[in-house]
Amino acid sequence: MDLFSFSSSTLILTISFALLLPSRGVLGTTFTFVNKCDYTVWPGILANAGSPSLDSTGFELPKDSSRSFIAPTGWSGRFWGRTSCNFDGSESGFCTTGDCGSGQVECNGAGAAPPATLAEFTLGSGGQDFYDVSLVDGYNLPLVVEGSGGSGMCASTGCVTDLNRVCPSELKVGEGEACKSACEAFGSPEYCCSGAYNSPAACKPSVYSQMFKSACPRSYSFAYDDPTSTFTCTGADYTVTFCPSMPSQKSSRDPAPTTTTNGDGSVSDSGTGSGMMGSGAEAAPGAMGSGSGSGSGSGSEALLADGSWLAGLAMGDSTRILSPSALYSALIASATFSFILSLLCL
Secondary structure, three states, rough: OOOOHHEEEEEEEHHHHHHHOOOHHHHOOOEEEEOOOOEEEEEEEEOOOOOOOOOOEEEOOOEEEEEEEEEEOOOOEEEEEEEEEEEEOOOOOOOEOOOOOOOOOOOOOOOOOOOOOOOEEEOOOOOHHHEEEEOOOOOOOEEEEEEEEEEOOOOOOEEOOOHHHHHOOOOEOOOOOOOHHHHHHOOOOOHHOHHHOOOOOOOOOHHHHHHHHHOOOOOOOOOOOHHHOHHHHHOOOEEEEEOOOOOOOOOOOOOOOEEEEEEOEEEEEOOOOOEEEEEEEEOOOOOOOOOOOOOOOOOOOOOOOOOOOHHHHOOOOOOOOOOOOHHHHHHHHHHHHHHHHHHHOO
């Protein structure tokens, strides 16, 4: 067999193999849920109106485990974690936080009772995906969203600071299992952005939403929060991690910070939270950990100081994987390279 025939055969086989591989456009988007908490989490899934339900609407996720689902193109909905659940099969089960009221592990089309940390997605139909992590309905556990294999900004977002430790007493649920939003706690229009306050111009951040924003600058803290809290990516798969790893420069012996509401309505705390999203100044999209907090790191991916994961992958420190769409593109590129090489060898 001459060189041209061999190269042509290689090209045909490579292209054929690539076309047989599933792409994002065929299978949709893969969502992987990872539990790094020291306890079991029961994720809930709620599809928006007009979007089909996924293979599950709620499930048990033991610590150090993961589970994946595929969502079709154009799907939109939200995810959250339920904690301290007790399901006995009598349809009278209950979760201490994030309960969906179904009495079962499956939420069956019901949403989370606040307070609950929410991950919200709208998957673009042939275009961009939009996603955010919202504390508008309060907070119950740390949560991070990371994209893999996509193109565009594709920044990670979420809240890794334990807001339950710094929650003001007037927002605290029970012994600190969750932290309410000011809207949930007080119900007043200025906190809920309702009535006369139902517009971006009228509804301003409160001292409570500012506390949330300071601790988790990439998350939505109230209804009309800064639009930079919404992130975009194209052709990615996503990992939703509960209680992501939070390496910190602070000593584990540091006392837990406490938060109090002063007489003038301002909020003060005796310590600073830490986490990969930083704290203090709001982080711009794509600037991982650009807040003023001392924490660094990633929920399921070891990032270097310059934001690169390639060196970490070479050292076996990264868990980032290519999505089917990225693998598909890589094989097409490989086929094109083989074709060019065959021409050069003629």
